[in-house]
Amino acid sequence: xxxxxxxxxxxxxxxxxxxxxxxxxxxxxxxxxxxxxxxxxxxxxxxxxxxxxxxxxxxxxxxxxxxxxxxxxxxxxxxxxxxxxxxxxxxxxxxxxxxxxxxxxxxxxxxxxxxxxxxxxxxxxxxxxxxxxxxxxxxxxxxxxxxxxxxxxxxxxxxxxxxxxxxxxxxxxxxxxxxxxxxxxxxxxxxxxxxxxxxxxxxxxxxxxxxxxxxxxxxxxxxxxxxxxxxxxxxxxxxxxxxxxxxxxxxxxxxxxxxxxxxxxxxxxxxxxxxxxxxxxxxxxxxxxxxxxxxxxxxxxxxxxxxxxxxxxxxxxxxxxxxxxxxxxxxxxxxxxxxxxxxxxxxxxxxxxxxxxxxxxxxxxxxxxxx
Amino acid sequence: xxxxxxxxxxxxxxxxxxxxxxxxxxxxxxxxxxxxxxxxxxxxxxxxxxxxxxxxxxxxxxxxxxxxxxxxxxxxxxxxxxxxxxxxxxxxxxxxxxxxxxxxxxxxxxxxxxxxxxxxxxxxxxxxxxxxxxxxxxxxxxxxxxxxxxxxxxxxxxxxxxxxxxxxxxxxxxxxxxxxxxxxxxxxxxxxxxxxxxxxxxxxxxxxxxxxxxxxxxxxxxxxxxxxxxxxxxxxxxxxxxxxxxxxxxxxxxxxxxxxxxxxxxxxxxxxxxxxxxxxxxxxxxxxxxxxxxxxxxxxxxxxxxxxxxxxxxxxxxxxxxxxxx
Numbered sequence: 001x002x003x004x005x006x007x008x009x010x011x012x013x014x015x016x017x018x019x020x021x022x023x024x025x026x027x028x029x030x031x032x033x034x035x036x037x038x039x040x041x042x043x044x045x046x047x048x049x050x051x052x053x054x055x056x057x058x059x060x061x062x063x064x065x066x067x068x069x070x071x072x073x074x075x076x077x078x079x080x081x082x083x084x085x086x087x088x089x090x091x092x093x094x095x096x097x098x099x100x101x102x103x104x105x106x107x108x109x110x111x112x113x114x115x116x117x118x119x120x121x122x123x124x125x126x127x128x129x130x131x132x133x134x135x136x137x138x139x140x141x142x143x144x145x146x147x148x149x150x151x152x153x154x155x156x157x158x159x160x161x162x163x164x165x166x167x168x169x170x171x172x173x174x175x176x177x178x179x180x181x182x183x184x185x186x187x188x189x190x191x192x193x194x195x196x197x198x199x200x201x202x203x204x205x206x207x208x209x210x211x212x213x214x215x216x217x218x219x220x221x222x223x224x225x226x227x228x229x230x231x232x233x234x235x236x237x238x239x240x241x242x243x244x245x246x247x248x249x250x251x252x253x254x255x256x257x258x259x260x261x262x263x264x265x266x267x268x269x270x271x272x273x274x275x276x277x278x279x280x281x282x283x284x285x286x287x288x289x290x291x292x293x294x295x296x297x298x299x300x301x302x303x304x305x306x307x308x309x310x311x312x313x314x315x316x317x318x319x320x321x322x323x324x325x326x327x328x329x330x331x332x333x334x335x336x337x338x339x340x341x342x343x344x345x346x347x348x349x350x351x352x353x354x355x356x357x358x359x360x361x362x363x364x365x366x367x368x369x370x371x
Numbered sequence: 372x373x374x375x376x377x378x379x380x381x382x383x384x385x386x387x388x389x390x391x392x393x394x395x396x397x398x399x400x401x402x403x404x405x406x407x408x409x410x411x412x413x414x415x416x417x418x419x420x421x422x423x424x425x426x427x428x429x430x431x432x433x434x435x436x437x438x439x440x441x442x443x444x445x446x447x448x449x450x451x452x453x454x455x456x457x458x459x460x461x462x463x464x465x466x467x468x469x470x471x472x473x474x475x476x477x478x479x480x481x482x483x484x485x486x487x488x489x490x491x492x493x494x495x496x497x498x499x500x501x502x503x504x505x506x507x508x509x510x511x512x513x514x515x516x517x518x519x520x521x522x523x524x525x526x527x528x529x530x531x532x533x534x535x536x537x538x539x540x541x542x543x544x545x546x547x548x549x550x551x552x553x554x555x556x557x558x559x560x561x562x563x564x565x566x567x568x569x570x571x572x573x574x575x576x577x578x579x580x581x582x583x584x585x586x587x588x589x590x591x592x593x594x595x596x597x598x599x600x601x602x603x604x605x606x607x608x609x610x611x612x613x614x615x616x617x618x619x620x621x622x623x624x625x626x627x628x629x630x631x632x633x634x635x636x637x638x639x640x641x642x643x644x645x646x647x648x649x650x651x652x653x654x655x656x657x658x659x660x661x662x663x664x665x666x667x668x669x670x671x672x673x674x675x676x677x678x679x680x681x682x683x684x685x686x687x688x689x690x691x692x693x694x695x696x697x
Contacts, residue, residue: 118479119473119476119477120478121477121478121481122478123478123481124478124481126481131445132474132477134470136465136469136470139438139465139466139470141438142434142435142437142438142439142441142442142466143438143439143442143445143470144442145435145438145442146441146442146443146445147445147446148442149439149442149443150442150443150445150447150448151446153398153424153443153446153448154446154447156446180434180462181434181435181438181465181466184430184435184438185438185439187432188430188432188435343479344476344478344479344480345476346475346515347475347480347483347538347539348537348538348539350517350613351613351615352612352613
């Protein structure tokens with residue numbers, strides 16, 4: 001349970017750039033990044049981890065029904081998120097909190113979802129084309145493929161204009177790789193040569209079941225059977241995640257067809273707040289992955305480039321500020337009116353919705369009259 | 372106004388064609404619907420006319436068809452999916468019931484999902500297992516979906532176009548046994564809204580309600596009942612979700628008796644739902660309990676037994692006799 005000879009990394013565990021034949025294709029993409037962009041990578045990873053801890057605390061204090069931690073996976077998520085262009089569409093699974101934030105979704109929308117106040121509810125068109133979380137494992141891969149087919153059919157991709165051509169990124173996990181929908185999505189994507197990147201975060205666990213139960217072969221090899229190129233990267237290397245996703249998205253956007261990235265990472269926390277990983281997990285594995293932490297590694301890289309304490313203190317404070325703000329706003333949240341249940345089941349009038357909404361209103365009014 | 376005698380298969384074909392001419396965002400997708408024109412030839416000629424960009428022969432994967440249709444709808448297109456046979460819809464069940472049906476609500480109404488799922492359904496075609504089933508209750512039960520089913524070529528021509536024009540997900544059940552008999556299609560006007568039920572034969576002593584393949588059976592039963600001295604009113608439900616209860620309740624209040632007929636098993640079915648609602652809303656008008664005539668609560672049997680399984684006019688008349696005996 002570790003990296004393999006196939007794993008592409010641009011930054012080693014000590015935070016030094018890896019310069020060899022394999023990385024030479026991708027390093028220019030890193031060299032093109034500004035200092036400010038590199039700082040943003042770090043900022044997003046640190047801030048979302050602090051948010052994640054705060055949300056976990058809120059769950060333990062009874063303020064959230066559930067929390068889904070993303071600790072440990074920040075490198076895979078931040079790098080791939082920054083690789084996408086504004087016109088691209090992003091289909092998350094349900095653990096991509098930082099991708100949501102980077103695409104313009106207020107983290108409170110995730111809080112509301114896990115407090116039991118909504119099923120999502122944001123309009124992707126107003127939030128960086130970041131689509132809703134999908135809790136049925138793997139179902140979103142087909143939506144992503146369909147949308148990518150739509151980009152082709154509507155002339156929104158492969159026109160040769162990188163400022164306009166769109167592509168799709170879909171996130172899923174090692175558990176999802178066993179779902180039939182993921183295989184069907186790979187079939188459709190290959191058949192129609194869709195502009196999309198399948199981004200598999202292999203965090204090694206589907207709740208309590210290890211990745212070895214999902215696949216006897218490395219997951220990045222699976223798409224080759226569908227005719228889709230696959231690559232395995234170090235998912236705890238934010239630079240590898242950025243550069244490889246960007247190169248694959250650019251290819252997909254230019255009409256080269258779908259691509260598949262397996263990002264090796266690790267779920268440092270539990271599956272959700274309802275889980276207890278001490279019942280099934282080997283602590284030695286955890287230690288290995290803690291030693292490969294994406295944030296510590298990237299901090300070492302930035303310090304080697306001359307970034308000083310002031311920046312890291314500023315980022316830490318930003319995390320504290322967001323955590324405090326999220327806590328405050330969570331405690332202020334109300335409950336939507338029950339009539340909201342009926343509002344958007346259909347987009348056009350429906351007699352059953354009208355009748356039941358009217359009945360509920362009359363029923364509740366009966367209590368208010370003190371009967 | 373042009374009135375033409377057409378089979379239902381041809382009427383749906385022309386309805387699809389008109390919808391594609393009217394709206395360039397409409398596309399068809401499914402298994403074998405391209406050059407072959409579908410196993411029932413409902414899409415015959417459309418691939419040649421509109422091309423592979425608008426008539427997509429898909430891989431053989433029902434969940435993939437529905438799941439990608441959802442994404443296509445997100446890109447602003449209006450996919451019309453063909454499920455090849457009723458019994459093949461279940462691999463797509465999650466994408467229909469947990470995804471497509473819920474996505475408008477999940478988005479707080481910010482996105483709509485105008486996806487039509489065409490499902491040839493029902494028996495009387497002597498086919499092998501999984502090719503003669505009536506799965507409509509699963510989908511009528513699911514909030515967020517609309518379900519309709521035509522009984523005549525005229526309705527089929529109009530209802531498919533109206534289904535495609537709706538912004539809500541739509542299950543469009545096509546009665547296979549009615550694909551080939553011809554009927555008049557007036558292409559100037561539908562004459563009735565998509566979700567309205569319709570009295571197709573007036574009567575005074577008992578109301579017979581059915582939909583899709585059963586409407587013709589009810590008309591035959593009403594003919595025989597008339598010869599035997601009983602006046603039966605026949606209602607074609609047309610829409611299974613929502614159900615248009617106006618004509619249903621008015622008829623029951625007039626006749627005092629109701630028989631509901633369907634090919635689908637009776638347990639937890641459209642017929643059960645109508646019986647419950649009519650009992651709730653027209654209790655004092657009823658002279659007899661609402662009676663259901665349905666397929667048995669068994670798997671659809673081998674084809675040589677289908678006439679024993681499927682309700683026919685005699686089974687309907689047996690229920691009419693029971694109702695009249697109260």
